[in-house]
Amino acid sequence: xxxxxxxxxxxxxxxxxxxxxxxxxxxxxxxxxxxxxxxxxxxxxxxxxxxxxxxxxxxxxxxxxxxxxxxxxxxxxxxxxxxxxxxxxxxxxxxxxxxxxxxxxxxxxxxxxxxxxxxxxxxxxxxxxxxxxxxxxxxxxxxxxxxxxxxxxxxxxxxxxxxxxxxxxxxxxxxxxxxxxxxxxxxxxxxxxxxxxxxxxxxxxxxxxxxxxxxxxxxxxxxxxxxxxxxxxxxxxxxxxxxxxxxxxxxxxxxxxxxxxxxxxxxxxxxxxxxxxxxxxxxxxxxxxxxxxxxxxxxxxxxxxxxxxxxxxxxxxxxxxxxxxxxxxxxxxxxxxxxxxxxxxxxxxxxxxxxxxxxxxxxxxxxxxxxxxxxxxxxxxxxxxxxxxxxxxxxx
Numbered sequence: 001x002x003x004x005x006x007x008x009x010x011x012x013x014x015x016x017x018x019x020x021x022x023x024x025x026x027x028x029x030x031x032x033x034x035x036x037x038x039x040x041x042x043x044x045x046x047x048x049x050x051x052x053x054x055x056x057x058x059x060x061x062x063x064x065x066x067x068x069x070x071x072x073x074x075x076x077x078x079x080x081x082x083x084x085x086x087x088x089x090x091x092x093x094x095x096x097x098x099x100x101x102x103x104x105x106x107x108x109x110x111x112x113x114x115x116x117x118x119x120x121x122x123x124x125x126x127x128x129x130x131x132x133x134x135x136x137x138x139x140x141x142x143x144x145x146x147x148x149x150x151x152x153x154x155x156x157x158x159x160x161x162x163x164x165x166x167x168x169x170x171x172x173x174x175x176x177x178x179x180x181x182x183x184x185x186x187x188x189x190x191x192x193x194x195x196x197x198x199x200x201x202x203x204x205x206x207x208x209x210x211x212x213x214x215x216x217x218x219x220x221x222x223x224x225x226x227x228x229x230x231x232x233x234x235x236x237x238x239x240x241x242x243x244x245x246x247x248x249x250x251x252x253x254x255x256x257x258x259x260x261x262x263x264x265x266x267x268x269x270x271x272x273x274x275x276x277x278x279x280x281x282x283x284x285x286x287x288x289x290x291x292x293x294x295x296x297x298x299x300x301x302x303x304x305x306x307x308x309x310x311x312x313x314x315x316x317x318x319x320x321x322x323x324x325x326x327x328x329x330x331x332x333x334x335x336x337x338x339x340x341x342x343x344x345x346x347x348x349x350x351x352x353x354x355x356x357x358x359x360x361x362x363x364x365x366x367x368x369x370x371x372x373x374x375x376x377x378x379x380x381x382x383x384x385x386x387x388x389x390x391x392x393x394x395x396x
Contacts, residue, residue, distance in 0.1 A: 002325030006348070008356040009329045010143045010173055010302040012195035012202055013346025016259065019199055023252035030247055036239030038250050043236070045257030046206055049175065049265055050190055052182035055208035058229050059253070061246045064172035064193035066227065067205035068094055071168050071189045073224035074209075075216040078102040080134040083124060083165070085110045085117065087149075088142035089333040094170060098137075101222055106133070112334045115297040116149035122157035125165070135166040135188075141174035144332040145291045146304035146341065148178065155186040166213055172196060175206075176260060177272045177301045177345040188213040194249060196301070197268075198256050199347045203249045269300075271389070275344050275353050276300040278383045282357045282376030286364070291339050301345035304331065306338060311369065313340040319363045326359045350384040 006014045028034050043057040050057075060066055076082070082103050086092050087110035098105045108120050116138055125133065136158060141148045151169055158165060166188040171180055175190065176197025182190055187210065194204035209229065217230060225231075226243075235242040260268055280298065283290060283305055291304035307313040313331055317340050320326045329341030342360065344353055357377050364371040 005324075005326050006352050006355070007327040008342050008344070008353075008359075009327050010196070010341060010343035010345065011193075013197075013199055013343065014348060014352075015199055015201070016256075016347050019252050019256050019259070019347075022255040023201065023248040025248050025251050028247060030245050031240050033239060035245065035247065035250075038247065038254050039236065039239060039245075042250055042253050042257060045254070045261060046208065048261060049257065050180060050182040050208050051184065051265070052208060055182050055190070055210065056214055056229075056233070058207050058209065058232050059250070060205040060207075060227060060232070061203060061249075062193075062205035062227075063195070063202050064170070064191055064205060065093070065097075067172075067191035067193060067207045068097055068170065070205060070207050070224075070227045070229065071191055072098065072101055072103070073220070073222040073227055074229050075166060075189065075213055075220050076101075076103060076134060077219065077221040079104060081106060081132045082135045082137055083121065083133050084108070084137035085121075085139075085149075087114055087116065087145070088112055088139065088147065089144035090142055090170065090172070091137075091139040092333065094137060094139070111293070112145050113147060113291045113293040113297075115147055116154060118150060118153035118157045121154055122160055125158055125161035125163040128161070128163065131164055133163070133165045135168055136163075137168045137170070139170040140180070141171070141178060141299050141301060143173040143302055144304065144341075145335060145339075146299040146302045147292045147297045148174065148299045149297070151185045151187065152181075159186070166216060173299075173301050173345065176265075177268065178299075179269050182208055182210075194253060197346055198253060198260075200249060200252050200256055203246055204253060271348075272300045272345060274384075274387060274389070275348060275350055276303065277387075278350060278353060278380035279303050279342055279344055279357065281379040281383050285375040285379035286361070286371050291335055302329070302341055302343050304335065304339040304341045307340065308369065311367075312337050315367055316340045316360065316363045319367060320359055323366070324359050324362065326356065328356075328360065350380075350389065354380060354384075
């Protein structure tokens with residue numbers, strides 16, 4: 001692929017040049033007060049992005065996967081029961097992690113393309129009168145299928161059953177791009193990473209803990225050392241990490257947060273909705289369908305696009321990279337070869353998105369699909385023209 005072209009994968013995302021430069025900084029003494037001036041604005045900024053007044057923020061040198069290990073090992077004990085829906089590759093991976101840690105996983109098998117079935121959760125939680133379920137896991141945005149789930153509905157199901165389980169949410173491909181409400185939705189742990197909505201390279205696991213989740217750490221007996229939030233909090237209290245921090249990435253995160261908060265998190269969400277709507281209109285104009293089964297579960301950060309039966313969707317991704325130097329995402333797991341994915345999150349504008357749609361069209365025409373060149377681009381153009389960025393932002 002060409003370094004001159006933007007990427008259209010669901011992450012890592014495009015980086016603003018200023019953020020990239022902020023990561024590339026001189027060495028400082030990470031035990032000096034200078035590091036505290038980077039650290040604490042990051043913690044405060046993430047809390048604002050999560051729309052929380054009181055979440056305890058922890059940032060580890062890792063990825064979203066590491067953030068899930070932080071969540072499990074700090075709050076649960078071997079043999080604890082957790083409830084989770086498997087509706088895509090990433091929920092599948094969290095299930096695998098739970099099982100490897102010796103947790104008792106109750107799996108709700110869900111079609112890939114559907115959101116989390118909150119009504120099924122409600123029935124299971126209501127039946128769990130002895131409160132054996134210690135945590136409910138929810139993937140907010142399933143990156144493999146382009147499906148978002150209703151976290152507020154999951155919390156409502158828990159509340160209706162008067163169930164004390166913790167609510168853990170994977171927000172890796174949603175937080176800092178899509179609407180996320182830590183306090184309002186009663187989230188106990190939110191997990192994300194640096195390489196998607198925060199517009200940074202991979203390398204930071206970013207997690208928010210509620211007071212209830214922090215309290216659960218006292219009884220949790222799963223082993224943890226590098227990922228111990230109590231050790232991390234002691235480090236923060238001294239303007240430091242318990243080990244050498246990734247200073248450059250933290251400095252980049254500080255700037256990225258300043259940019260997101262200056263734009264306004266609600267405006268960031270509106271921008272992603274607007275760009276995603278143009279993509280969905282393009283898909284419709286092509287005569288294709290999304291993997292997501294209904295508009296209420298359409299993701300605003302990634303679209304998984306089904307290709308005709310018998311056509312290998314991965315060929316589009318390969319062709320785009322080899323011929324046009326542009327990156328799209330392949331299908332994963334059960335939808336491998338059946339979909340290709342267009343990521344539309346992070347540092348992105350409608351003009352950038354139009355270039356990605358034009359490239360996808362060229363690839364499909366090159367490969368013999370019955371697509372009219374320019375049809376999807378025109379549909380997106382019409383929407384973007386009728387809904388200019390400034391007006392859409394002000395209406396948010």
